[in-house]
Amino acid sequence: MEGLVYPKTTPRILFPTLNRRPSKFSIVRSVPASAMDAHRRNGVGFTPVRAQKAETKDGSATISSVMEDAETALKAKEWEVGMLINEVAASQGIKIRRRPPTGPPLHYVGPFQFRIQNEGNTPRNILEEIVWHKDVEVTQLKQRRPLSMLKNALDNAPPARDFIGALMAANQRTGLPALIAEVKKASPSRGILREDFDPVEIARSYEKGGAACLSILTDEKYFKGSFENLEAVRSAGVKCPLLCKEFIVDAWQIYYARTKGADAVLLIAAVLPDLDIRYMTKICKMLGLTALVEVHDEREMDRVLGIEGIELIGINNRNLETFEVDNSNTKKLLEGERGEIIRQKNIIVVGESGLFTPDDIAYVQEAGVKAVLVGESIVKQDDPGKGITGLFGKDISV
Numbered sequence: 001m002e003g004l005v006y007p008k009t010t011p012r013i014l015f016p017t018l019n020r021r022p023s024k025f026s027i028v029r030s031v032p033a034s035a036m037d038a039h040r041r042n043g044v045g046f047t048p049v050r051a052q053k054a055e056t057k058d059g060s061a062t063i064s065s066v067m068e069d070a071e072t073a074l075k076a077k078e079w080e081v082g083m084l085i086n087e088v089a090a091s092q093g094i095k096i097r098r099r100p101p102t103g104p105p106l107h108y109v110g111p112f113q114f115r116i117q118n119e120g121n122t123p124r125n126i127l128e129e130i131v132w133h134k135d136v137e138v139t140q141l142k143q144r145r146p147l148s149m150l151k152n153a154l155d156n157a158p159p160a161r162d163f164i165g166a167l168m169a170a171n172q173r174t175g176l177p178a179l180i181a182e183v184k185k186a187s188p189s190r191g192i193l194r195e196d197f198d199p200v201e202i203a204r205s206y207e208k209g210g211a212a213c214l215s216i217l218t219d220e221k222y223f224k225g226s227f228e229n230l231e232a233v234r235s236a237g238v239k240c241p242l243l244c245k246e247f248i249v250d251a252w253q254i255y256y257a258r259t260k261g262a263d264a265v266l267l268i269a270a271v272l273p274d275l276d277i278r279y280m281t282k283i284c285k286m287l288g289l290t291a292l293v294e295v296h297d298e299r300e301m302d303r304v305l306g307i308e309g310i311e312l313i314g315i316n317n318r319n320l321e322t323f324e325v326d327n328s329n330t331k332k333l334l335e336g337e338r339g340e341i342i343r344q345k346n347i348i349v350v351g352e353s354g355l356f357t358p359d360d361i362a363y364v365q366e367a368g369v370k371a372v373l374v375g376e377s378i379v380k381q382d383d384p385g386k387g388i389t390g391l392f393g394k395d396i397s398v
Ligand SMILES: O=P(O)(O)OC[C@@H](O)[C@@H](O)c1c[nH]c2ccccc12
Pocket: 182, 184, 245, 246, 294, 316, 352, 353, 354, 355, 373, 374, 375, 376, 377
């Protein structure tokens, strides 16, 4: 079970950019014939420098070349689907494009080994850059460990624990928003937050300081995190349930997170169209994982409130496109009818990012959150656990 079911045909009209003249492309290597066929069928007009198919003497293709062809055709399809996702997403007000609009980015090494000289293939902001990079990264990871190979690891993974239960229990125990404490070494907006970074030591300190759950960054390139960190914290015996903080663009990543011991995963509404969120939350349920669905504006909140089965919503006070932090975002998104629907549906809301002081915590609590997700202000402290006491203005571990 892999990927989403999208329409099988990719109407040509959706991809005007694909119909550019060959002069727009400078082909640096040969393109497999099947990719060419698949692409031509969909109206792509470029001419390969050399396009040849491995053939036996009697003219029939060899088995391995047929298999290679099938694989290449599948890749061609995947890229087209990726482009279609851009269209679907845009219709839902999502500004982030899942993939470069005219084809693979320059550094991509795949079936279309040609370069497209086109400035439209430059990401418009950091979130878009991260997502494009993630798409390539996941494609490569998936090739090495297809879903069928993850099955064993899934069976042997430590059991998923109740993330929401832990938040509710902490909220009831302290009367304050439950804390999801983030194990985060760096971020694109802040650079390195902590040089002497020992994820297990930080996790233990957070647990001692009264955190209900932990968030472990797994993105390597932009946040200097890793799946090894997630696995290490889980196998060190830390009791707090763990959120795998990753940019999920493919359902495969959810299975992978589970094999590494995650209890929850993040789904970002600024990146994922409704269909993805629906499908991915179902996969989470099937695996016993909690989905934390992150929104950062009214439109995203309304989209997510329209999806059945959402139990946990995070409101990010940091705009991931501009990095601007504004705590009043949490208040704004919980006012009026939206707040009503959230209460009726019994959805737990998490206030995310830019929280530094007891006043900040009181402000988002007043706005209606039952939990907060905090990284920078506590991870920077010599003793991150004591940092929690500073953040709440009291010891919340007792
Ligand atoms: O370090 P801060 O400002 O306390 O923020 C933590 C967390 O909210 C932030 O890291 C975050 C929120 N959503 C994300 C999505 C991806 C990566 C990171 C994030």
